[in-house]
Amino acid sequence: VQLQASGGGLVQAGGSLTLSCAVSERTFNMGVLAWFRQKTGKEREFVAAISGSGGRPIYDDSVTGRFTISRDNAENTASLEMNSLKPEDTAVYYCAARTSATVLRRDRYAYNVWGQGTQVTVSS
Numbered sequence: 001v002q003l004q005a006s007g008g009g010l011v012q013a014g015g016s017l018t019l020s021c022a023v024s025e026r027t028f029n030m031g032v033l034a035w036f037r038q039k040t041g042k043e044r045e046f047v048a049a050i051s052g053s054g055g056r057p058i059y060d061d062s063v064t065g066r067f068t069i070s071r072d073n074a075e076n077t078a079s080l081e082m083n084s085l086k087p088e089d090t091a092v093y094y095c096a097a098r099t100s101a102t103v104l105r106r107d108r109y110a111y112n113v114w115g116q117g118t119q120v121t122v123s124s
Contacts, residue, residue: 001025003115005095010121011085019080021095021115032098033071033078036108037091038117044094046106048080058104063089085122092117 002024011017021033034049048069050057057069066085071078078095096111105111 001097001099001113003095003097003113005093005115005118008093008118008120010123013085013087013122013124015085015122016081016083017085017120018082019093019095019118019120021078021080023076023078023097025076032101032104032111033069034096034098034105034111035069035080035093036096036111037089037093037120039091044108046108047093049104049106050078051102051104058106060106082120085120087122087124090120090122092119094118 004022007019031052032049035047036044037047038044046060047063048057048059048067050069050071054071066083068081094117095115097113098111
């Protein structure tokens with residue numbers, strides 16, 4: 001399985017961006033998909049995760065109410081809609097997968113497939 005993230009860019013505070021993650025294989029719909037981010041000089045941190053069935057996702061408290069994760073198993077894609085962006089959301093964003101898994105996890109070590117990052121910069 002390979003993941004390809006896109007959609008990053010520069011946006012003003014209060015603005016919106018939608019990140020996309022394209023997945024190479026149809027077996028993707030059997031696993032968990034998540035977004036993580038890494039700020040400069042910081043460890044990679046959990047943002048959101050969604051199960052293969054697209055059921056109720058989980059979010060980090062810092063993005064709850066502002067970000068929405070979704071997936072389209074027919075198109076083998078996942079998205080992260082980001083609204084009301086803040087300068088502290090500036091980071092490289094990564095999509096990740098737990099293949100053949102159903103439990104949503106916040107721990108980055110639980111994810112066995114990673115895409116390349118996409119930079120999101122929020123100006124004040």
